[in-house]
Structures are given as C-alpha cells and as structure tokens.
Amino acid sequence: MTDYAVTAEGRDAAWATSLRTAGRRVTRQRLAVLAAVERSPHTTTDDVAAAVRTQLTDISVQSVYVVLADLTSIGLLRRIEPPNSPARYETRVNDNHHHAVCTGCGRIEDVDCAVGHAPCLTPSWAAGTQPMSIVIADVVYQGLCADCRENSNTSLTQEIHK
C-alpha cells in the first residue's frame, strides 16, 4: 500500500503483500515474472519467459502463461492486446493510461488519458441501445513514430507491422 518499494527487496516485499492479500501464495516464479515485467513494460509472454529463465532456468512458457493470466486477474498486471501482436503485459495498473502503437516498427508507448478520467468512462450511446455500466476504457492509438516517419519520407511508403 505505502510506496516503500524502491529497492528490489522492497518491491518483492510489496508484491508478496499484494499476493497474500489476493489469497495467493508467494512463489519465486510469480516474483520473477513481476520483476521481469517491471523491468521491461509491454513485453510479450515469450520475452517474459526468456527474461525469467536467466534466474529460474527451468521455467516453462506454459507456466509463464498461467502466472501472467493469474496476476492479471488479481490486478497486479495489466494485459494489453495491440493489433497484429501477441498480448503484452505491464505493471502499471489502476491509472487509466493508454497506449500508442507505431504501425511502422511496432513500438508501444504509454499515453496519459487525453481528456481526463471522466469522459473516457462515459461514452455516448446510440439511440435505442441499453447502456452498459462501463468499467474500463482502453484507447489504442496507431500512428508513425518519429523514426519511422523519417524513414518513410526518404524511402518507401509505410508498411503494416506484423
């Protein structure tokens, strides 16, 4: 709860507390996955597995899938699904930020909510539809980053990132 998680040990302790609060056991795998996602945000499952294997050499990709899904379900991770990309994860949760994806190179950057909290959660409904009670508003911006814009100017037209 308090923000004493400046050292690696402090982060681990904070995560352990969060895990126990959510009724989860504290395992090396979970802590390693959390640390890997914290180190490099917007990483894919494969990237996380590779990073975790530097510490826990035998962890399987399937276990990473299970851990990522579980940590997401208890709110310690946030899962994003960019277009034309496998799912990605980040430790920055509960702050209503969004993402920009470069259609040239696939780079993903965080974007704060452009219009504040409220408008994002109050869509205008078409006539005749039953309003839903909105919990999340995910905004995915797509465009060209500075590097790719420069490259496309000098050479060819932009390609869709795969």
Added chain:
Amino acid sequence: MTDYAVTAEGRDAAWATSLRTAGRRVTRQRLAVLAAVERSPHTTTDDVAAAVRTQLTDISVQSVYVVLADLTSIGLLRRIEPPNSPARYETRVNDNHHHAVCTGCGRIEDVDCAVGHAPCLTPSWAAGTQPMSIVIADVVYQGLCADCRENSNTSLTQEIHK
C-alpha cells in the same frame, strides 16, 4: 458515393463500384462476404463463412479470411479485435465510432465518439517521449450490459467472458 444503396441490388451495385474503384474485380464471394457482414455487424470470420455458405455452398474458411483481409485493406470493411475474442468485422467505416464489449456475455455495441473527433487524435504525451503522428484512435469500452448486470445481482459474481 451517393447513398442509393437501399435495395440489395443497389447495395451490390455500390459495392461493385467501390471494388472497381479500388482496382479489384467484382466476385460473388466478395459481394456475399460484404452482404453477410452488413447483415450482422461485429461477426467473426467463422460466422461470416457460415453465413456465406448458405449462398455459396463451397466457399472455404481460408478464402473468407483472404477476402476479409483484402476488403479491410481497401477500406470497405473495418476490423476490430476485442479482448478475448477473435477478430470481428463491420461495414460501418470512416465514421470514427468505437465499441463497448460486455465482459459478461461478450456482446458488442457501437458507441459514438464521446468527445468529438479532435481529442481522440491528440493524446497527451509523457515527458521525454517522441510524439507519434497519430492516424487512428480505437477505443474499446468494457463493462456489463443491462442483462448481465441483472444476472450478477441475483446470483453469482461476474465471470470473464471467453
């Protein structure tokens, strides 16, 4: 261009014109796919294939994939990728509308842009990041529709739709 597409023949003629304008041949498969998506918006590839097969009994799912991708690339269809769901398609293009997904039943509804056109395309960038030139802003709202809200009140806690 003009909006004379009120009858099935009129729609077909309008689509044929759009296809030719995009340098594409007019085929029964393409028209059938467009008609299927028009009839039921937000359908998956499998649903489209099933609908098309009522007319063109021998069309393969792979061909539907190819046709959907191609029609999307020339702007006749819009592809959306809701969380925890295969890609879906709709004929409503070029109007900057967004989508709301019910986490209970998976239902998808159209939502007009809450804050007008401009703010959606002007995210606020974090300090130190190179701004991208934004082309698209896709907003996906998640929440509970009226039906699911009622069910979750009377019985159990909400489940994630799969």
Added chain:
DNA sequence: CACCTATTGTGAGTAATTCATAATAAGAAA
C-alpha cells in the same frame, strides 16, 4: 470468344494460447 492474371480453393503449416494431469512446494497445523 479467347486470353491474361486476379482471385479462389485446397492442404499444409505456424503462432499464440489453453487444457489435462502428474509432480512439486508454500504455508498451516501439529
């Protein structure tokens, strides 16, 4: 009508993810 080539059909292949079940280990209890 014939030809050229875009489009479709067919089958195999791949990436991302899930499932079933056995082995392991976290944490409570003794």
Added chain:
DNA sequence: TTTCTTATTATGAATTACTCACAATAGGTG
C-alpha cells in the same frame, strides 16, 4: 521442525485463429 494439505508449477498434447504455397478457376479486357 516436521507433516500434511492443496495451491501452484511442469510437461506434453490439443486447440484456436490465422497464414502460406501453389494449383484451379473465373473476371474483364481486347
């Protein structure tokens, strides 16, 4: 500290969503 219970992880197979290569077909131009 040790034991016990069961959540968690490991392993391997299976599934879903989608793509690719290439042969067959059919628009549409001349």
